[in-house]
Amino acid sequence: MTADPYAAKSSSAPSDAAHRPYREVADARGRVYRIGExxxxxxxxxxxxxxxxxxxxxxxxxxxxxxxxxxxxxxxxxxxxxxxxxxxxxxxxxxxxxxxxxxxxxxxxxxxxxxxxxxxxxxxxxxxxxxxxxxxxxxxxxxxxxxxxxxxxxxxxxxxxxxxxxxxxxxxxxxxxxxxxxxxxxxxxxxxxxxxxxxxxxxxxxxxxxxxxxxxxxxxxxxxxxxxxxxxxxPADIDPLSYAGSQKSAVSMAKNPPAVKQYTPREAIRTGMLPLMWLSVVLTAGVSIFGISFQVDYAKDVGFGPLVAASSMGVMAVINGVGRGVVGWLSDRWGRKSTLVFVIVVLGLSQFGVIWAGDLRSEWLFLFFAFLSGFGGGAFYPLFAALTPDYFGENYNATNYGLVYSGKLVSGLFGGGLGSMVVAAWGYDGAYALAGGVSIVAAAIALLLRQPGRTAVPSPAG
The missing domain is CATH 1.20.1250.20 (MFS general substrate transporter like domains)
Known part of the structure; x- marks a missing residue:
């Protein structure tokens, strides 16, 4: 992969940085990088x-x-x-x-x-x-x-x-x-x-x-x-073509190579990957919202004590938030897609774990799987937020990620409203089993994700 430097127009920069020296280089696929500042x-x-x-x-x-x-x-x-x-x-x-x-x-x-x-x-x-x-x-x-x-x-x-x-x-x-x-x-x-x-x-x-x-x-x-x-x-200290300059950045970029071009929303949709991301968000966020909405009620239904029924929402919030940071860090090392599939599978298995804990009437087992569900139910958000520019570039990320995140619109409806209908019809065990199955489907969809335009040329080695 070779650089193709060419003169940059100052109009592409903010007015207060236009005088600073920079140049733009293009990689073998034509993606442009502005370097030097x-x-x-x-x-x-x-x-x-x-x-x-x-x-x-x-x-x-x-x-x-x-x-x-x-x-x-x-x-x-x-x-x-x-x-x-x-x-x-x-x-x-x-x-x-x-x-x-x-x-x-x-x-x-x-x-x-x-x-x-x-x-x-x-x-x-x-x-x-x-x-x-x-x-x-x-x-x-x-x-x-x-x-x-x-x-x-x-x-x-x-x-x-x-x-x-x-x-x-x-x-x-x-x-x-x-x-x-x-x-x-x-x-x-x-x-x-x-x-x-x-x-x-x-x-x-x-x-x-x-x-x-x-x-x-x-x-x-x-x-x-x-x-x-x-x-x-x-960044001026990182070569976007050879990934030289930082060992940590080199590892991350080898696992998560930059998008091959800057995709507009229309182009991103045409790749087929953005619709797959959107569908995966709909399913995964729906399961997450379902878990948050019905966890306390399920605990009461199986006869757990007031402490477990309260579900320690403060601890749940901490686990949910810390989990997002942890998986973001892991995704730089494992790869964004692999980490995403892992998180969604954990979310799905935890739904079945909640049923198992309820059948055994084990409060501590219930808390374990409930917190595991909280971890998986939050960790996928930053992964999609990072995966979107990985696939489609940064220039149109505000709209591209806006489209992906809009899947939460549908999730909020079926995770809460439809979830209550399923609970009424099938009971909590049936509803949690369905949620677990939906997560596995979402994980299968995530397995289909691939970076657009990079099939012909292998990802660079670390």
């Missing part, structure tokens, strides 16, 4: 800050999804809502949180919406979401305020953070993406404790208002420093 040339400091700031922002918005369940009882008493009301508020939130990723990515790639602006808008919408949950007793208005507005706000922040870290670490994105994504789970831990021990009908206005303000301040502060690298940018 360091992260400090562009940012004025290390690119590591583009890991920590998105991580902090993701922890701030984690309260929406992972701590909401701990607040449901108090919200129901305060506003006179039913369990169905609180379920639909969260379901609508999931729908819009996942659904905004693609249109937001399209706006960003068209230059209409910058990363910083997306974060600013998202922070304000998150504040409005919690103010709605605090002050609106009409469930329809709460759905609009928290579900729609809050969901869009959180989705803008989520998508921007995930895409940001992937762009700044194209040579070893697995561990970084997993680390940032993990904050979206274990960042909810303090809020879970607040909702369980310091949240009641006497103070819910104040608590929810303060949480909304906290999210806005934290995200707004992080957003001030957000900046995308120039298109096609590649």
């Amino acid at each position: 360091t992260d400090r040339d562009i940012l004025g400091h290390s690119r590591k800050i583009m890991v920590y700031l998105p991580w902090i922002a993701m922890m701030a918005i984690s309260v929406f999804e992972y701590a909401y369940g701990s607040a449901e009882d108090t919200l129901s008493h305060a506003h006179g809502w039913t369990q169905s009301n609180t379920f639909w508020i969260l379901s609508v939130w999931v729908f819009f949180q996942a659904g905004i990723a693609f249109p937001a990515g399209w706006l960003r790639e068209k230059g209409i919406l910058t990363a910083r602006t997306a974060m600013y808008i998202g922070s304000g919408m998150c504040l409005l979401g919690f103010l709605s949950l605090s002050h609106l007793s009409d469930v329809r208005l709460a759905i609009v305020g928290f579900g729609v507005i809050g969901g869009i706000g959180a989705g803008l922040i989520y998508a921007t953070c995930i895409n940001m870290v992937g762009k700044w670490f194209p040579e070893r994105r697995g561990a970084r993406t997993g680390f940032v994504n993990g904050g979206f789970a274990y960042g909810s831990l303090p809020f879970i404790f607040i909702f369980n021990y310091g949240f009641d009908t006497a103070n819910y206005h104040r608590v929810l208002d303060l949480i909304g303000c906290y999210i806005m301040i934290v995200v707004f502060g992080c957003a001030f420093f957000f900046k995308d690298p120039p298109k096609n940018w590649w």
Whole structure:
């Protein structure tokens, strides 16, 4: 593989970095890499800050999804809502949180919406979401305020953070993406404790208002420093053609070679790989949401004690989040696809393990498989987030990953709503068995994934 350097136009770079020396090289397949500029040339400091700031922002918005369940009882008493009301508020939130990723990515790639602006808008919408949950007793208005507005706000922040870290670490994105994504789970831990021990009908206005303000301040502060690298940018100390410069990066790039070109969303769909990713996300996320929704009810149904029935949601959040970071790190060494298949299989087998523990009436075995399910139920998200630019490149990743992540739209419906129908018809054992089977199908689909355009030329050796 040989380099083909050619002159670069300064218009492809941000105005404040246009004067810095760089050149663009093309590999044997024609993919262009912009080399010569360091992260400090562009940012004025290390690119590591583009890991920590998105991580902090993701922890701030984690309260929406992972701590909401701990607040449901108090919200129901305060506003006179039913369990169905609180379920639909969260379901609508999931729908819009996942659904905004693609249109937001399209706006960003068209230059209409910058990363910083997306974060600013998202922070304000998150504040409005919690103010709605605090002050609106009409469930329809709460759905609009928290579900729609809050969901869009959180989705803008989520998508921007995930895409940001992937762009700044194209040579070893697995561990970084997993680390940032993990904050979206274990960042909810303090809020879970607040909702369980310091949240009641006497103070819910104040608590929810303060949480909304906290999210806005934290995200707004992080957003001030957000900046995308120039298109096609590649770290100056890593050769994108020979993978020389860093042993760790060389290993990761050998296992996860860069995309052969920058695929537009239309081109990515035509490869057939993006639709397979989307379908795998639909199935895997559906099983994950099913497990979160019915784990406590199943524990009560088989007669487990109150501690097990409560399912220690705080521990679950930690395991879910830490698991995302661990598998991201592993994927840099094992390969993204192999790690993804492993995680989905673990998720599937854990569903059958939950049934086994229930049949044996073993609380500790139930906790083990429940936590294993929590691990698998979160770990696949950063893998898809890293696999998408691995396959289709970084330049259109905001829209490409937005399409992949939109599978969660469907998952939220069949994981919760359809799941409750299956439980009613087949019982918990039948529902968990079906969930396990769905995971195995998702793993089989993941086995079919291959990097577009790299079949004719073998991946480079480490």
